Amino acid sequence: MAVVETVKLSKHFNDVKAVDGIDITIQEGEFLVLLGPSGSGKTTLMRMIAGLEKPTGGTIKIGDRVVNDLPPRLRNVAMVFQSYALYPHMSVYNNIAFSLRPLGMTRQQIDDKVHWAARMFSIDHLLSRKPRQLSGGQRQRVALARAIVREPDVFLLDEPLSNLDAKLRAMARDELKQFQRQLGVTTIYVTHDQVEAMGMGDRVAVMSNGRMHQLGTPQVLYQSPADTFVATFLGTPPMNLVETDSCLLGFRPENFLPEAAHPDTPHPLVIDFHLTRVEFLGSDRLLYGTIEGADGPVKVVGDLPSVIDYTPEPGTICPMMVDRRHLSYFDKSTGQRIAPTPFALRGLRDPAGTA
Amino acid sequence: MAEKTDTRVHRPHIPSPARRRVNRLGRGGFQAATIAFFTIFAAFPFYWMLIATFKTNQDLYRPLNNPFIFNQPPTLDNLKLLFNETNYTVWIGNSIFIGIVVVLITLLLAVPAAYALARLSGRLGEQLGILMFMVYLIPPTLLFIPMSRVITVLGLRDSIWSLILVYPTFTVPFCTWLLMGFMKSIPADIEEQATVDGYTRFGAVVRVIMPLALPGLLTVVVFSFTLTMHEFIYALAFVSISAQKVISIGVTSELIRGDVYFWQSIMSAGIIVAIPVAIIYNVFLDRFVAGFTLGAVKG
Numbered sequence: 001m002a003v004v005e006t007v008k009l010s011k012h013f014n015d016v017k018a019v020d021g022i023d024i025t026i027q028e029g030e031f032l033v034l035l036g037p038s039g040s041g042k043t044t045l046m047r048m049i050a051g052l053e054k055p056t057g058g059t060i061k062i063g064d065r066v067v068n069d070l071p072p073r074l075r076n077v078a079m080v081f082q083s084y085a086l087y088p089h090m091s092v093y094n095n096i097a098f099s100l101r102p103l104g105m106t107r108q109q110i111d112d113k114v115h116w117a118a119r120m121f122s123i124d125h126l127l128s129r130k131p132r133q134l135s136g137g138q139r140q141r142v143a144l145a146r147a148i149v150r151e152p153d154v155f156l157l158d159e160p161l162s163n164l165d166a167k168l169r170a171m172a173r174d175e176l177k178q179f180q181r182q183l184g185v186t187t188i189y190v191t192h193d194q195v196e197a198m199g200m201g202d203r204v205a206v207m208s209n210g211r212m213h214q215l216g217t218p219q220v221l222y223q224s225p226a227d228t229f230v231a232t233f234l235g236t237p238p239m240n241l242v243e244t245d246s247c248l249l250g251f252r253p254e255n256f257l258p259e260a261a262h263p264d265t266p267h268p269l270v271i272d273f274h275l276t277r278v279e280f281l282g283s284d285r286l287l288y289g290t291i292e293g294a295d296g297p298v299k300v301v302g303d304l305p306s307v308i309d310y311t312p313e314p315g316t317i318c319p320m321m322v323d324r325r326h327l328s329y330f331d332k333s334t335g336q337r338i339a340p341t342p343f344a345l346r347g348l349r350d351p352a353g354t355a
Numbered sequence: 356m357a358e359k360t361d362t363r364v365h366r367p368h369i370p371s372p373a374r375r376r377v378n379r380l381g382r383g384g385f386q387a388a389t390i391a392f393f394t395i396f397a398a399f400p401f402y403w404m405l406i407a408t409f410k411t412n413q414d415l416y417r418p419l420n421n422p423f424i425f426n427q428p429p430t431l432d433n434l435k436l437l438f439n440e441t442n443y444t445v446w447i448g449n450s451i452f453i454g455i456v457v458v459l460i461t462l463l464l465a466v467p468a469a470y471a472l473a474r475l476s477g478r479l480g481e482q483l484g485i486l487m488f489m490v491y492l493i494p495p496t497l498l499f500i501p502m503s504r505v506i507t508v509l510g511l512r513d514s515i516w517s518l519i520l521v522y523p524t525f526t527v528p529f530c531t532w533l534l535m536g537f538m539k540s541i542p543a544d545i546e547e548q549a550t551v552d553g554y555t556r557f558g559a560v561v562r563v564i565m566p567l568a569l570p571g572l573l574t575v576v577v578f579s580f581t582l583t584m585h586e587f588i589y590a591l592a593f594v595s596i597s598a599q600k601v602i603s604i605g606v607t608s609e610l611i612r613g614d615v616y617f618w619q620s621i622m623s624a625g626i627i628v629a630i631p632v633a634i635i636y637n638v639f640l641d642r643f644v645a646g647f648t649l650g651a652v653k654g
Contacts (some may be wrong), residue, residue, distance in 0.1 A: 052547050073553045085544035089566045098562075099552035150553070 002063035002153040002186055003028050004049060009058035010210075011044050018044040020210035021058070029184040031177070033201035035191060037233070041210035042190045046156050049188065050079050062153055073102070078147035079156040082163065084139050086131040086146075092118075093127040096146045103150075117149040120179065137168050144176070148183060155180070155187040161196060173199055194234050198222070206230045224328065225250070228335035231328060237286065240300040243293045243332065244343035250328035253286070253303035259321040261310045269327065270349035273302070273320040275312050287312065291320075292346040319349060401626065401633075408433055408623035415618060433619035437610075442597050443624060446605035449515050450628075453601060454580045456519050461526040461579045462572070468527075469534030470560060474543070480535075488532040491525055495588045498524075506593050517593040518601065522586065526579040533578070537571030538564065577639050581632060602628055 004026040011019040019041040026032045034042035047053040049060055051072035060067050067075050078099070087095050096117055100110045118124040121141040131139060140160060147155060160176070161169045177200045180187050191197055197204045198218040205215045206229070214226035225231035231239040231250050240256060242249045259270055271291050279286040287302035302320060304310075312318040329338050407415065409429035420426040437443050468487075472480040502521055511517035541564060549559035565572070590604040597609065606624040610617040 050551055052550070071555070072547075072550045073555065077551060079548065079551045081544045081548060083542060083544050085542065085548040087545060087549075087563055098549070102553040102558070146552075 003061075004154055004186060004188070005061040006045075006049070007059045007061075009045070009048060009060060010056050011041075011048060011053055012056045017210045019048065019055075022207075022210075022212055024205060024212065024215065026186055026188060028186055031180050031187045031189065031200060031202045033189045033191060033197040033204045034207060035194060035197040035201075035204050035233075036207035037192055039209075040192075040207040042192075042207050043158055044210075045207070046079075046158060046188055046190050049154070050077055050156050051075050075154075076150075076152050077154040077156055078150060078152035080143045080147050080158065080160045082159040084131075084143040084160075084163070086139060086142055088131050090130075091127065092123065092129050092131070092134070092142050095131065095142055096127075096149050099146065099150045113149050117145040120148065121145045136164055137172070140164060140172065144179070148179070148185070151183075152185065155183075155185045157187065157189045159191055159193075160189075162191075162193070176200065194236075198234070206233060208233075222252075224337065226337050228330050231330070237301045237303070239328070240298075241330070242291060242298050242300065242345070243295060244345050245294055246332075246343045247338060247341050248330040248332055248335070249343060249345070250330060251322045251326055253301045254305070255322050255326040256287075256300065256302040256320055257304060257308075257322075258287075258302075258310060258312050259319040260312075261304070261308045262321060265321060265323050267324040268321045269324055270319050270321050271345065272347035272349065273300070273318045275314050275316060275318045278311065278314055282306065285311065287318075289318075294345075401629070404622040404626040404629070407619050408626060410619055412619075433617070434623055436617065437620040437623055441609050441620075442600065442605060443602075445598055446600050446602040447628065449600065450584055450602040453515055453518050453522065454583045457522045457526060457583045458576050458579050460519070460523045461530050461575060464523065464527045465530040465534055465575060466572070468531045469538050470564065472531070473535045473538035474546075484532055484535045487528040491528040491532070495525070495586075499588050499592045502589065503592055511593075513594055513596045513599055515594070515599050515601070518583075518586075518590060521589050521593070522579075522583045526582055530575040530579055534568065534571050534575060537568045541567045573639060577636065581636070584628070584632065 006022050006024050009019060009022045010017065022041075022045060024032075034045060036042045044053060048055050049062075051067065051070060055068060062075060062077070087098065090098065093114055096114045097110050100113055105113070114127070115124060118127055121144055123138060123141050123145060126134065126138060126142070131142065134142065140163070143160065147157075157176075161172050164172055173196060189196075189200065198221075201218060203215060203217055204221055206213045206221065208229055214221055214230045221230060222234055225234065225239065228241060228248060228250070231241065235252060237253050239250045239252050256273075259268070262268075273287075273289050273291055274297070275287055275289040277288040279288065283306055285304045285306060287304055288299070289302075290297035290299055292298075327340070329340050329343075330336060331338050406423070406425070409431070410425065411427050411430050411432070414420060414425065414427040417426070472484045472487075474480075502524075506512055506517045506521070509517075509520070511520060545563055545567070546556075546559050549563045550556060554562065585603055586601075587603050590601050591608075594600055594604065597605070600608070602624070606621055610621045610624065
């Protein structure tokens with residue numbers, strides 16, 4: 001269990017800046033998620049912490065040690081690869097025991113440890129099997145048991161759930177989070193799946209093109225995205241962005257509701273919405289349409305929960321409302337979050353109502 | 356009703372059960388005939404060698420005799436000639452000794468080279484691997500002349516050590532290339548996992564890569580051993596002392612004296628070596644084939 005810290009950490013592959021100056025501190029026992037699209041540098045960042053890649057610049061600290069020049073085996077980190085990387089020629093028992101053997105433990109100590117880890121993930125009945133005889137979910141559990149058996153300082157997980165089918169994944173997510181709490185190991189978790197990130201992370205670092213866009217709790221990330229990338233990367237459907245004369249205006253689909261459905265919001269912003277299509281998704285209805293932005297119509301989406309017993313008619317102009325507290329403002333050129341600014345928008349019902 | 360109409364419409368396309376049985380029998384018969392043909396094709400030389408081994412001269416050389424059977428009682432004279440009047444056992448010993456030493460040298464050089472080319476040098480490694488394979492394609496018929504100079508300068512002429520020195524020049528490039536394919540097919544993840552799990556790169560190679568490359572290693576052993584067993588040109592060019600000869604040269608140079616061919620002894624010399632090699636080959640055949648095709652499938 002240790003604090004992990006990177007300072008100005010970067011990794012260049014020839015001209016490509018895979019990781020470009022990342023400063024991040026992961027607290028003891030924290031579950032930190034590195035979230036980003038593929039090619040964002042999140043896996044490279046993790047591999048540098050594991051010692052599998054040599055940084056081009058910057059430092060990595062685990063606990064009090066600068067580990068830049070230490071090989072992986074001396075860092076006391078455990079890693080679970082996306083492929084699980086189980087040793088195909090070894091039984092499950094030997095897979096789990098493998099990392100204990102260089103530590104000079106007695107046979108009995110190793111045996112106790114392996115059984116402890118196997119029981120934790122309920123795979124003690126599989127110990128004599130070979131990896132190829134296991135299902136995907138079982139393999140994943142073996143990989144996790146192998147990672148925790150050494151009680152590492154840091155736990156590195158590289159998309160460990162992406163090879164599971166959707167049903168198993170939700171269950172595995174919950175389990176994994178519980179194990180992490182129970183063990184209290186500092187954990188870095190790489191994923192491109194925002195559901196995993198939001199659901200599991202104590203904090204989430206959103207990355208793209210080797211840079212970190214925002215680091216914060218899932219709530220902060222969702223409610224106050226630091227820039228338009230984070231705003232549109234998180235959330236399904238993503239945040240609506242509408243260009244006004246002075247700024248980019250952002251609002252979440254679930255905050256964009258027909259005025260008729262919510263008559264008494266204290267500070268409403270009411271906009272004319274050209275509704276083109278209603279998509280029924282069971283618990284929600286998605287409203288597709290356009291509003292008038294600075295440069296013509298902009299496509300926006302509203303998310304109307306099914307508990308609201310009101311369905312607007314497609315093909316009509318429907319007055320939609322956003323609570324002003326739920327508006328985000330971004331700079332037009334940099335995309336960075338800015339303080340609320342006065343703006344004008346053509347479809348606005350109350351032109352006087354600026355922020 | 357509708358169903359009945361349906362069947363009638365489709366009937367011409369579906370062979371009746373009886374017809375299908377005939378088809379299956381026909382196919383089975385054809386298969387059996389093909390297998391029989393190739394079995395005879397492959398086994399006949401062995402039969403011929405075996406029967407010739409025990410034939411007397413009069414039996415073998417009379418044109419009127421049926422060549423496929425014994426026309427006179429079998430004899431052990433040919434084997435006596437082979438074992439008592441030639442260095443046959445010495446040649447076998449030399450061949451096996453050279454084979455084992457060359458296999459060891461090949462493994463010692465090809466395994467690290469293949470690992471390095473597969474893992475460490477990226478695209479360059481691949482090109483170097485192809486280049487090494489090209490070396491293998493230069494025929495010994497061209498190389499034996501300059502090689503012969505080298506052997507003379509080193510003072511190894513007429514010694515089995517000349518062959519031990521020269522054979523790795525073709526086994527190492529080929530086996531390096533072969534093992535490269537194997538090493539590449541082993542995911543890098545697994546090796547990296549081992550280094551995270553507390554092992555050095557060398558430890559990871561020994562404990563994880565080697566066991567997974569075992570089929571490849573076996574292929575290399577079988578391949579380089581048989582290659583040295585049947586090599587002819589270098590053995591002929593570098594060694595002319597009887598006691599230092601290998602089996603492939605000893606038999607052909609000392610059982611053919613001028614225009615006299617000791618056919619029966621030549622045949623027996625051949626089959627005594629061929630049968631164990633054939634058995635070993637068959638035992639490892641699956642792995643051997645896997646070894647050759649692996650690189651192709653998982654480039």
